[in-house]
Amino acid sequence: MALTLIKNATLVTMDPEIGDLEGGDVLVDGQRIAHVGRNVSAPAASLVDGRDRIVIPGLVNAHIHAWEYQLRGIGADWVGFRDYFANIHNNLATRYAARDVYLGDLLGALNQIRGGTTTILDWCHVLRDAEMTDAAIDALEESGLRAVFARGTTKPPTREGGTPYQKIPFPREEIRRLRTGRLASDDRLVTLAMAILGPDWGEYEVAAHDIRLAREYGLLNSAHTYGRKGKRVVEDGMPRLAKEGLLGPDHNIAHGNCFSEDELKIVLDAGCSITATCLTEMLNYEQAAMLGRILQFGAVPSLGTDCDPYFNSSMLWVTRHAFQHQREMDNRSLREAGKWPADQHATHTRDALYWATMGGAKALRLDSKIGSLTPGKQADLAVIDTRGMNIFPALPGGDPAHAVVMYAETADIESVMVAGRFLKRNGKLVFPAERLKKLNAELLESRQRLMKDGGYVYRRAPNGAPPERYVF
Structure with missing residues (x-):
């Protein structure tokens, strides 16, 4: 099976036994997480640079x-x-x-x-x-x-x-x-x-x-x-x-x-x-x-x-x-x-x-399979680039969970992996771009037809009266 090694990342594992790891590695073997730690060696693995990145469970x-x-x-x-x-x-x-x-x-x-x-x-x-x-x-x-x-x-x-x-x-x-x-x-x-x-x-x-x-x-x-x-x-x-x-x-x-x-x-x-x-x-x-x-x-x-x-x-x-x-x-x-x-x-x-x-x-009754970066679980994860202006310079010296929740946006999600397979890589979906373009055009036609068939026309709603008294 294919091996992937994410090296030198900040890991927010959501696993209480492992915790957060600065300069941590995630080794993926096929669909599963094989190892989480530091200084992991896997010469046959495809390397992913984790420097200046936070890795979280998907x-x-x-x-x-x-x-x-x-x-x-x-x-x-x-x-x-x-x-x-x-x-x-x-x-x-x-x-x-x-x-x-x-x-x-x-x-x-x-x-x-x-x-x-x-x-x-x-x-x-x-x-x-x-x-x-x-x-x-x-x-x-x-x-x-x-x-x-x-x-x-x-x-x-x-x-x-x-x-x-x-x-x-x-x-x-x-x-x-x-x-x-x-x-x-x-x-x-x-x-x-x-x-x-x-x-x-x-x-x-x-x-x-x-x-x-x-x-x-x-x-x-x-x-x-x-x-x-x-x-x-x-x-x-x-x-x-x-x-x-x-x-x-x-x-x-x-x-x-x-x-x-x-x-x-x-x-x-x-x-x-x-x-x-x-x-x-x-x-x-x-x-x-x-x-x-x-x-x-x-x-x-x-x-x-x-x-x-x-x-x-x-x-x-x-x-x-x-x-x-x-x-x-x-x-x-x-x-x-x-x-x-x-x-x-x-x-x-x-x-x-x-x-x-x-x-x-x-x-979803899937906690034995997903939800944390735990060896043996499915390799479902997201890699977040902290170098952009949404997050920088929250790390180093800050809480990586705080950085994810309060600063990260979709533009900062560099890579996404499901069952060991990258579905987003280097900031772009792996899904074929030309096919996506055609699907977008077809979806727009679908939207317009649904609204036409339903006689739906968007109209701005007038403002209603505010409450007489705000609860505080």
């Missing part, structure tokens, strides 16, 4: 709708679910064909690689049939990214005489087809999960059916669950699922911002993971991202970017915002308790980087 985006990539630049001023549902689920999503899904997923995945992300959970809820499903999988496989493909279902408007989506259980035949076919193995780059309605969006019997189906086929299942009182299809759905033994480490909750303390304890005691998508949530959610509250129960947050119509799905941005958001919440909570300022801050930049690496790996 970022893990635990919640993204990659198919929305061609719908960028239209949603920042939408008002919550009213406008998202009206414009996406009730309109533009219904116009997608298999090729549109392929284009969105492929270019969305390549954009993740550009920014140092090596693994995503692709929450794909635009799919109406097997052709669209296969197109999404084709795209993810072509990108080279590690992906947990969460096969979802649509939320279209109900036609006269039709069945509302809240009453429709997950299509068993589609999961059987995938799990006994191309996604039968969990030892491949693209693996299968289920993106289900859950009790916030579906009836209880549907939620229970879907979780049982996922367990029958040994799959992670994930649901959008917010916990808003009076705005859920099944108000007591999560406690009921827990009582029936249907919640566990195989259930991932996206968001969870409005959970009461009792309900949060129920889902975390059951072993569920929770993924915060801080940038999306702060646009329209009424409660803070689920970060510090999870930590108080001894659990670990994971992070995701969520929706491209709102902003660039950069895990660097999300990680930075998660740190700043939780630090703000710490300070406000201390002030309310009369204990501000803190003697020492509870939340550090290194914590946020952990959420974006090991936190995501744990949520």
Whole structure:
């Protein structure tokens, strides 16, 4: 197998037994990390100069709708679910064909690689049939990214005489087809999960059916669950699922911002993971991202970017915002308790980087394979050049985790490796440039056709009235 040796880098391993290493080396043998240390010798290896570079585990985006990539630049001023549902689920999503899904997923995945992300959970809820499903999988496989493909279902408007989506259980035949076919193995780059309605969006019997189906086929299942009182299809759905033994480490909750303390304890005691998508949530959610509250129960947050119509799905941005958001919440909570300022801050930049690496790996049940620079794990990593003006001169003499979280941008991601294979090298994607150019042109045509077919024309929203009183 091919050997690659990254020499003399600053390593932020996220492995507590190894820690950070200045002047450290990473030896990659085939798909795996063979050795992490100093003064590593491997005469047969291809050498990568790590001087003035930081090497981190690849970022893990635990919640993204990659198919929305061609719908960028239209949603920042939408008002919550009213406008998202009206414009996406009730309109533009219904116009997608298999090729549109392929284009969105492929270019969305390549954009993740550009920014140092090596693994995503692709929450794909635009799919109406097997052709669209296969197109999404084709795209993810072509990108080279590690992906947990969460096969979802649509939320279209109900036609006269039709069945509302809240009453429709997950299509068993589609999961059987995938799990006994191309996604039968969990030892491949693209693996299968289920993106289900859950009790916030579906009836209880549907939620229970879907979780049982996922367990029958040994799959992670994930649901959008917010916990808003009076705005859920099944108000007591999560406690009921827990009582029936249907919640566990195989259930991932996206968001969870409005959970009461009792309900949060129920889902975390059951072993569920929770993924915060801080940038999306702060646009329209009424409660803070689920970060510090999870930590108080001894659990670990994971992070995701969520929706491209709102902003660039950069895990660097999300990680930075998660740190700043939780630090703000710490300070406000201390002030309310009369204990501000803190003697020492509870939340550090290194914590946020952990959420974006090991936190995501744990949520996706991949922490034995990815999330840290640990010998034996898959060689998923990002090499960050510190010589550019975004970062310089943060090192030497500074905290490399701080440099990554607070200074690094996509332009500083020099190289990205997934399973021992470089997908970005010397600042450029390895993906063929001419093919990318053609795909970009085709994606632009897809965007324009989707908007034309849906009669969608972007119009600036008027400014609403500010709150009468700000909470502070």
